[in-house]
Amino acid sequence: QKEVEQNSGPLSVPEGAIASLNCTYSDRGSQSFFWYRQYSGKSPELIMSIYSNGDKEDGRFTAQLNKASQYVSLLIRDSQPSDSATYLCAVNRNNNDMRFGAGTRLTVKP
Amino acid sequence: KAGVTQTPRYLIKTRGQQVTLSCSPISGHRSVSWYQQTPGQGLQFLFEYFSETQRNKGNFPGRFSGRQFSNSRSEMNVSTLELGDSALYLCASTDRGTDTQYFGPGTRLTVL
Numbered sequence: 246q247k248e249v250e251q252n253s254g255p256l257s258v259p260e261g262a263i264a265s266l267n268c269t270y271s272d273r274g275s276q277s278f279f280w281y282r283q284y285s286g287k288s289p290e291l292i293m294s295i296y297s298n299g300d301k302e303d304g305r306f307t308a309q310l311n312k313a314s315q316y317v318s319l320l321i322r323d324s325q326p327s328d329s330a331t332y333l334c335a336v337n338r339n340n341n342d343m344r345f346g347a348g349t350r351l352t353v354k355p
Numbered sequence: 356k357a358g359v360t361q362t363p364r365y366l367i368k369t370r371g372q373q374v375t376l377s378c379s380p381i382s383g384h385r386s387v388s389w390y391q392q393t394p395g396q397g398l399q400f401l402f403e404y405f406s407e408t409q410r411n412k413g414n415f416p417g418r419f420s421g422r423q424f425s426n427s428r429s430e431m432n433v434s435t436l437e438l439g440d441s442a443l444y445l446c447a448s449t450d451r452g453t454d455t456q457y458f459g460p461g462t463r464l465t466v467l
Binding site: 276277279281287288289290291294333335337340341342343344345346347348 | 447456
């Protein structure tokens with residue numbers, strides 16, 4: 246079992262729709278969870294961090310965490326073509342031991 | 356604050372050579388992590404340094420090494436380069452208050 250698993254996609258949604266990205270992790274002791282966006286040829290940039298169960302909203306982005314199910318998700322509302330990128334889920338297990346998923350490639354079609 | 360900086364941005368080397376990459380973290384960040392990213396393998400963790408000590412290490416051969424200086428700047432070295440070492444090498448510095456890693460722009464290494 247991989248430490249952090251994501252659907253590789255590609256995930257395609259029409260402009261204005263909600264994009265839903267999912268991630269599961271194996272280390273039950275993990276405490277910090279992150280979503281990064283990576284455009285082709287660029288480095289990952291932080292979108293959201295979440296530390297406790299429930300939802301966390303930031304603009305069009307909502308992160309959801311369920312530690313009992315070891316599940317993290319990212320919702321992107323009113324998706325825009327500029328949201329087309331690869332989204333990386335990251336889990337900080339302990340003492341800055343960060344593990345990344347393989348990423349989900351999202352395409353938003355105008 | 357200035358972001359994470361990495362030099363050089365691009366490198367072309369031949370097999371058997373060695374290479375040194377440099378990373379300067381965000382001011383005040385004392386932890387630096389290094390990753391290798393390839394299309395087939397995704398983001399693979401190399402190692403992490405904190406206060407000049409290697410704290411975590413990924414599953415890479417001994418040809419990959421690193422160090423950190425007292426000003427928190429870090430270098431990684433790859434010796435005896437192989438074709439498969441061609442990748443984007445990313446450095447990230449950590450805000451320990453939030454456990455958040457911030458990435459530099461990366462160094463694109465091509466091994467011919």
